[in-house]
Amino acid sequence: MKPLLFVGSSLAEMADFPPEPRRVAGYELWQVQNGLMPSDFKPMPTIGAGVYEIRVRRDGEWRVIYVASRREAVYVLHAFRKKTRATSGADIDIARRRFRQIGD
Numbered sequence: 001m002k003p004l005l006f007v008g009s010s011l012a013e014m015a016d017f018p019p020e021p022r023r024v025a026g027y028e029l030w031q032v033q034n035g036l037m038p039s040d041f042k043p044m045p046t047i048g049a050g051v052y053e054i055r056v057r058r059d060g061e062w063r064v065i066y067v068a069s070r071r072e073a074v075y076v077l078h079a080f081r082k083k084t085r086a087t088s089g090a091d092i093d094i095a096r097r098r099f100r101q102i103g104d
Helices: 010-015 019-033 089-102
Strands: 004-006 041-043 051-057 061-067 074-081
Touching: 004 010, 010 019, 010 074, 019 051, 019 061, 019 074, 061 089, 074 089
Parallel strands: 004 074
Antiparallel strands: 041 051, 051 061, 061 074
16 A cells, blocks of 8 residues: 655645545545545646546535655645636646645
8 A cells, every 4th residue: 555645735634624525535545545546536637647636525525636656655735625616726736836846
């Protein structure tokens, strides 16, 4: 199982999720750590190669952006509540900036 590493304030962001969305997101990340795909996800190539978004639809819309293509770990780049149909530019920018922090 790959370790799970949180970049920037992504751990605090996920900790702010309500209990049920946090539990679901945690389970989905555990699946990813074990080499499986989450049950509801989409690729986020605009952020970077190998970046995906876990979609949690419990008590609202919640998202966890991560990259698992690195050999050493699964990196959680950003976690947030989605309030509009499209992912906001600010959330994409945060994830993109954190993706650059983990390097190539």
